[in-house]
Amino acid sequence: MSNQAKYVFKGTPEQEQELLKVIDKYKNTEGALIPILHEAQEIYGYLPLEVQKIVSENANIPLAEIYGVVTFYAQFSLVPKGEYSIAVCLGTACYVKGSGNILEKIKEKLGIDVGECSEDGKFSLDATRCIGACGLAPVMTVNDEVYGRLEVKDVDKILEKYM
Amino acid sequence: MVNIKINGKDYSVAEGTTVLEAARSVGIDIPTLCYLKGVNEIGACRMCLVEVKGARALQAACVYPVSEGMEVMTNTPAVRNARKLNLELILSTHDRKCLTCVRNRNCELQALADNLGVTDIAYEGIRNEYDIDEISPSIVRDNNKCILCKRCVSTCKNVQTVAVIDAKNRGFNTEIGCAFDMPLAETPCVNCGQCITACPVGALREKSDIDRVWAALADPDKHVVVQTAPAVRAGLGEEFDMPIGTPVTGKMANALKQIGFDKVFDTDTGADLTIMEEGTEVIERIQNGGKLPVITSCSPGWVKFCEHNFPDFLDNLSSAKSPHEMFGAVLKTYYAQKQGIDPKNIVVVSIMPCTAKKFEAQRPELSNGDLQDVDIVLTTRELGRMIKQAGIDFKNIEDAPFDNPFGEATGAGVIFGATGGVMEAALRTVAEVLTGKSIENCDYTDVRGTDGIKRAEIKVGDLTLKAAVAHGLGNARKLLEAIREGKENYHFVEIMACPGGCVTGGGQPIRSAKERMDIDLKAERAKALYSEDINSQIRKSHENPVIKKLYDEFFEKPGSHKAHELLHTHYAKRENY
Numbered sequence: 119m120s121n122q123a124k125y126v127f128k129g130t131p132e133q134e135q136e137l138l139k140v141i142d143k144y145k146n147t148e149g150a151l152i153p154i155l156h157e158a159q160e161i162y163g164y165l166p167l168e169v170q171k172i173v174s175e176n177a178n179i180p181l182a183e184i185y186g187v188v189t190f191y192a193q194f195s196l197v198p199k200g201e202y203s204i205a206v207c208l209g210t211a212c213y214v215k216g217s218g219n220i221l222e223k224i225k226e227k228l229g230i231d232v233g234e235c236s237e238d239g240k241f242s243l244d245a246t247r248c249i250g251a252c253g254l255a256p257v258m259t260v261n262d263e264v265y266g267r268l269e270v271k272d273v274d275k276i277l278e279k280y281m
Numbered sequence: 282m283v284n285i286k287i288n289g290k291d292y293s294v295a296e297g298t299t300v301l302e303a304a305r306s307v308g309i310d311i312p313t314l315c316y317l318k319g320v321n322e323i324g325a326c327r328m329c330l331v332e333v334k335g336a337r338a339l340q341a342a343c344v345y346p347v348s349e350g351m352e353v354m355t356n357t358p359a360v361r362n363a364r365k366l367n368l369e370l371i372l373s374t375h376d377r378k379c380l381t382c383v384r385n386r387n388c389e390l391q392a393l394a395d396n397l398g399v400t401d402i403a404y405e406g407i408r409n410e411y412d413i414d415e416i417s418p419s420i421v422r423d424n425n426k427c428i429l430c431k432r433c434v435s436t437c438k439n440v441q442t443v444a445v446i447d448a449k450n451r452g453f454n455t456e457i458g459c460a461f462d463m464p465l466a467e468t469p470c471v472n473c474g475q476c477i478t479a480c481p482v483g484a485l486r487e488k489s490d491i492d493r494v495w496a497a498l499a500d501p502d503k504h505v506v507v508q509t510a511p512a513v514r515a516g517l518g519e520e521f522d523m524p525i526g527t528p529v530t531g532k533m534a535n536a537l538k539q540i541g542f543d544k545v546f547d548t549d550t551g552a553d554l555t556i557m558e559e560g561t562e563v564i565e566r567i568q569n570g571g572k573l574p575v576i577t578s579c580s581p582g583w584v585k586f587c588e589h590n591f592p593d594f595l596d597n598l599s600s601a602k603s604p605h606e607m608f609g610a611v612l613k614t615y616y617a618q619k620q621g622i623d624p625k626n627i628v629v630v631s632i633m634p635c636t637a638k639k640f641e642a643q644r645p646e647l648s649n650g651d652l653q654d655v656d657i658v659l660t661t662r663e664l665g666r667m668i669k670q671a672g673i674d675f676k677n678i679e680d681a682p683f684d685n686p687f688g689e690a691t692g693a694g695v696i697f698g699a700t701g702g703v704m705e706a707a708l709r710t711v712a713e714v715l716t717g718k719s720i721e722n723c724d725y726t727d728v729r730g731t732d733g734i735k736r737a738e739i740k741v742g743d744l745t746l747k748a749a750v751a752h753g754l755g756n757a758r759k760l761l762e763a764i765r766e767g768k769e770n771y772h773f774v775e776i777m778a779c780p781g782g783c784v785t786g787g788g789q790p791i792r793s794a795k796e797r798m799d800i801d802l803k804a805e806r807a808k809a810l811y812s813e814d815i816n817s818q819i820r821k822s823h824e825n826p827v828i829k830k831l832y833d834e835f836f837e838k839p840g841s842h843k844a845h846e847l848l849h850t851h852y853a854k855r856e857n858y
């Protein structure tokens with residue numbers, strides 16, 4: 119089974135109503151799948167099976183096709199964003215200064231991989247391209263907070279602030 | 282017509298065709314891989330590149346329309362090099378283990394490598410390793426062999442309107458699969474196997490049950506009985522390079538005896554029994570104001586499709602089991618008693634043109650006590666392999682008859698294998714029962730042929746019986762929607778999941794896209810069945826002496842209590858995901 123199954127879906131009836139309105143809005147529009155999915159992701163934060171099924175049944179588009187589109191475009195996510203969204207820069211400057219090791223350390227500490235979210239919904243982890251803070255390399259961000267000139271030993275302290 | 286030049290010669294070709302079709306029509310071959318006539322014309326693989334004068338780059342012939350005055354070159358160094366380069370790129374990431382591949386010697390990729398003169402693959406690409414999905418009882422998917430041509434995707438989505446497989450991910454990680462990486466068995470896949478016969482390579486195959494049959498045959502305690510569906514005789518010869526549409530009934534029966542089956546029976550007898558039960562149901566529902574239309578239920582792909590997508594029609598389905606299931610039930614009761622064999626020791630093997638029959642045989646309701654009516658289902662292709670494994674010289678083997686006590690079947694049973702055949706067979710019996718008269722001309726040609734949906738009005742005594750026949754699930758969907766909306770109404774509807782019916786079922790021999798450009802397999806294989814029908818001594822199910830005896834000695838009459846217990850079944854709505 120795919121790894122997205124472990125996140126408990128917490129969608130509300132209000133969110134579903136909102137999504138149905140979106141689908142209805144695009145009822146007579148050709149090629150509306152991508153805009154529908156965008157709005158669905160705005161509503162739910164990500165696009166799990168439950169959400170894709172609502173789109174499939176109400177927009178009358180096969181689930182396999184929707185899944186194909188969701189996995190084709192990088193902007194769509196199958197996993198929720200954590201309360202704290204961590205991003206480690208793997209741009210060249212950060213990478214040569216050891217951001218790879220920082221990333222490994224975070225993975226180990228949180229027990230999640232890149233693109234995943236911890237089971238309690240607290241942390242999600244992404245690896246990004248250059249974020250333009252090369253002067254501070256290596257860099258990671260937690261939500262809007264930027265941490266620079268990192269060493270592996272800093273990781274524990276930073277994460278503990280959010281735990 | 283438009284005038285074009287191909288390789289410097291003038292031709293007049295049909296307007297609105299593609300360069301590929303035009304070239305083919307004048308005997309010039311252009312290699313293809315992703316193209317499948319009428320199903321997948323997406324210009325993805327670039328194997329069919331040609332030079333078009335005035336065009337900037339090489340063009341994909343399979344999607345390039347002809348136009349007046351056009352000049353095409355199909356065999357220049359640039360064309361040959363580009364095609365070969367494309368092919369080598371595909372091969373560089375392909376799991377090239379032909380010797381152990383199900384499609385060895387019947388593979389379009391292998392044939393291209395041969396035809397284009399690939400002797401060496403210069404680059405060794407990195408390959409993704411994919412898990413093989415073999416959870417479904419019918420279909421195995423092996424993406425290690427997949428070349429991403431999407432012929433399966435188009436078939437499942439556009440022809441069958443089931444749409445459970447599609448391309449996912451992107452770039453190097455692109456693969457064909459189901460939503461959320463589910464195994465096929467957890468989706469609304471109907472097991473029709475049309476994706477298998479569309480696939481140019483060994484990425485899709487049936488779940489093989491050959492070893493289970495060999496094991497049963499080797500077990501001295503087992504009485505192993507085999508039955509063969511009508512369409513198998515119309516296809517099996519092709520596995521031995523015989524011309525398409527060669528009926529091989531006698532050779533097949535003999536080969537099965539040589540393989541070692543204790544008895545070799547004909548599912549046509551089961552088909553005759555189905556007609557008696559289903560025909561009775563049609564008559565009763567017409568006379569007593571029952572649920573109409575009656576819809577046939579012999580095609581297990583169609584039945585599962587109905588359970589997923591048209592649950593409001595489940596009461597319309599005939600409750601009659603499909604022919605091989607009925608026959609299995611008879612073998613484990615009537616036959617077991619007559620022969621004094623404990624039914625537990627009978628193994629019923631069905632040779633079917635169909636992968637969905639493998640799923641059907643496992644349905645818990647198709648059983649009696651704790652015994653399934655049918656134990657093992659093999660496809661026509663698997664039987665071909667068994668015959669080869671047994672070292673039988675199929676082409677030169679003598680004919681043999683089917684075994685008694687079920688040695689006799691009718692022309693009605695034989696035509697079950699083609700679209701319209703179940704309807705026609707039923708009409709032959711229904712018409713005589715309703716009018717009480719013997720009807721001389723029993724050819725109902727309106728329901729024959731390869732049109733996707735056929736509609737007919739048939740005079741039966743005072744009644745004008747309205748009938749419709751659909752084959753291929755996309756056509757079935759259209760017809761059912763029209764009925765649901767009240768735009769059309771019928772007494773009797775036949776639906777088969779596969780386009781063409783069982784003769785082109787998902788378990789039948791696989792023909793290349795190139796052959797399918799020139800030959801309509803549906804029509805050619807059906808000819809074998811209609812010729813056997815016309816040559817039959819008996820052409821109506823109710824006149825089959827075996828069937829009469831079965832009712833006299835065992836079932837009493839069609840629709841009796843015992844018949845309902847053993848020969849009928851029920852259906853239930855299934856969730857989509």
Ligand code: SF4
Nearest residue numbers: 378379382388482483
């Ligand atoms: S799919 Fe074709 S080319 Fe590939 S291993 Fe099988 S036979 Fe060989």
Ligand code: SF4
Nearest residue numbers: 437470471473474476
């Ligand atoms: S078996 Fe039929 S329904 Fe299932 S994936 Fe293949 S084409 Fe689609």
Ligand code: SF4
Nearest residue numbers: 427428430431433480
């Ligand atoms: S499974 Fe076969 S038909 Fe489908 S995309 Fe792969 S190679 Fe083509």
Ligand code: FES
Nearest residue numbers: 315324326327343
């Ligand atoms: S692009 Fe023409 S056959 Fe694939």
